[in-house]
Amino acid sequence: MLLEFIAVIALGGGTAGIVMLLQKLTRNALPRWATPTAAGLAMLGFAIWSEYSWFDRTSVALGPDKVAAATIERKQIWRPWTFFAPVTTRFIAVDMGKTQIKDSIVATDLYLMSRWQEGAIVPVAFDCKQGRRADVFKGFTDDLDADLAGASWITLEEGDTILAQACTALD
Template identity: 60%
Template structure:
């Protein structure tokens, strides 16, 4: 967040500097409001770009094997442009590189990402046959079959987006 704030201020100062340079070359032909307007527009445009590109940049940072299971989009009153195109504020992604399939149960890492907050990694097991999920906080170490038998399973619907992503995209048939 601090880096984006610094980048926004730097971009505004750079835009103001360009207008100042243009003022010098045109001998003051530009209106007086051109410098603050250019700085404000540059910072505003960067902020909007940063908001809308956050999800794609976050997924790129996870690597090419990561799969978006669910993207939560929001419209917010203090950002009126989100009423035209909602902005993604949270993501649930699954790690395709760490996926293992055990007779219809997919074991992988689930990434919980949220704009302006630290992300979390939760090892999960998703049972594609019985439509259920277990968070493997104890880990999925040496004997995964014992871990799966003693796991605390939570029933989810067959149309759950995380279950569907794991079973349809990550599962090796």
């Protein structure tokens, strides 16, 4: 967040400097309001680009084994452009490179990513036959049966995209 703030300020200052140089070269042919307007539009444009590109940049940074299975898009009153195209503010990625499989059970990590917040990694197990999930907060060992002993299973809705993505490991 701090780096984006610094980038916005630097972009605004750089744009203002370019417009001031253009004014000097054109002998003040541009109106006086051109400098702050150009700086403001550049900063706003960068902020909008940063919001809409966050999901792509973050999911690529996670690596090819982490597959986004669910996204949460928002329309927010303080960002009026989101009413035309909602912005992705959170997503859940399944670590397909770190799966343990036993019968119809797939154990892996979920990456819970949110804009402006630190991400979280949650070890989970999916029962692909019964359509349910168990959070395994202590993590996984080599003995999946022991890890899941006494686990609290949560029945998921039919068509759950995270379950569907995790269960592709069985194919």
